Amino acid sequence: MNLATWVTDFIVFSMPFYFAAFALYIARAIKGPTVPDMVLAVDALSYDLAAFLVLLGILFRAPIMIPCAIVLVLWVYALDIYMAKYFEAGEIGE
Amino acid sequence: MMAVDIVMGLLAASALISVIATVLAVQARDLLKAVIFSALQSVAYTLMYFMLMAPDIVLVYAAVAVGIYPLILILLIKKVGRYEV
Amino acid sequence: MSSLVSWILVGVGQALVIIGIFCDLAASIMMLRLPNFFARLHALTVGSVGGAFIPLIGAALIAAGCDFLGPYRWFMAGGAVVTAIIEYVLAGAGTHAIARAVYRAKAAPLKPIVADKLAEDRGGEER
Known part of the structure; x- marks a missing residue:
């Protein structure tokens, strides 16, 4: 068996599981009862999407598209910190 | 051929998700x-x-859209209040 | 010889990616089923360490083993390892930050609870 077709078949086989996980995360992000739940769902979605983007880069034979995953992970952390700062300031000041 | 199908399916799914998220953000x-x-x-x-x-x-x-835009909006929400009346 | 090394790297990477897929599905089901915010923090931890860190290392091994990607596959493997390390540090830091903020600001309900050691240490008032 050829290595290229083996890797391609494996990544195509792993895609529906990722889609199922993304769908459940998006369901929690849409119907989350409070705002921190939605922040957690978007966080987990983005971290898993970063791993999925690396696998897609292997699937498309495009190694130059790796920095997208690094940038996505870094800026979603920034969103987390903004929300934490908003809630902390809401406790102290007002 | 299969790669084209995967790309089109992913584009359709993510476009649908973005439309749903935009409608919810407006509402x-x-x-x-x-x-x-x-x-x-x-x-x-x-x-x-x-x-x-x-x-x-x-x-x-x-x-811009995950990092800086929510920063500006959260600073603004802290000034003007959280709930729209 | 080089082909055998490539097959071993790809096999180990695929095993790590399969572990990551399992953790990912488990974390998404937990994110939907657990009762409140502080229980869903566990789902985020499983999803970020088991569901993103381990498959990123596996993707780095797969990329290092794929000869058909050309010499840029080392760039891809290094980028995946850097992403994994950054994600491993930042997911825990962000989770702790938002958990502390939400606990202090009382922004999420605390109700299905077993024990609250922090409130007991602060004087035992109930929320």
């Missing part, structure tokens, strides 16, 4: 929830631009 009465829906739409658009093989757009769009 939300809680402005903080609107910011989170906007971030969800930005994540879907990041996947779309990755599918369209535009890594430069992804680098700029993720920084």
Whole structure:
């Protein structure tokens, strides 16, 4: 068996599981009862999407598209910190 | 041939998610929830631009729409109040 | 010889990616089923360490083993390892930050609870 077709078949086989996980995360992000739940769902979605983007880069034979995953992970952390700062300031000041 | 199908399917799915997130962001009465829906739409658009093989757009769009735009909006919400009346 | 090394790297990477897929599905189901915010923090931890860190290392091994990607596959493997390390540090830091902020600001309900050691240490008032 050829290595290229083996890797391609494996990544195509792993895609529906990722889609199922993304769908459940998006369901929690849409119907989350409070705002921190939605922040957690978007966080987990983005971290898993970063791993999925690396696998897609292997699937498309495009190694130059790796920095997208690094940038996505870094800026979603920034969103987390903004929300934490908003809630902390809401406790102290007002 | 199979790669074209995968790209088109992923583009359709992420476009649908971005439309749903945009409608929810427009309808939300809680402005903080609107910011989170906007971030969800930005994540879907990041996947779309990755599918369209535009890594430069992804680098700029993720920084602006996930990072800087919620920062400005949260600073503004802290000034003007959280709930829309 | 080089082909055998490539097959071993790809096999180990695929095993790590399969572990990551399992953790990912488990974390998404937990994110939907657990009762409140502080229980869903566990789902985020499983999803970020088991569901993103381990498959990123596996993707780095797969990319290092794929000869058909050309010499840029080392760039891809290094980028995946850097992403994994950044994600491993930042996911825990962000989770702790938002958990502390939400606990202090009382922004999420605390109701299905077993024990609250922090409130007991602060004087035992109930929320």
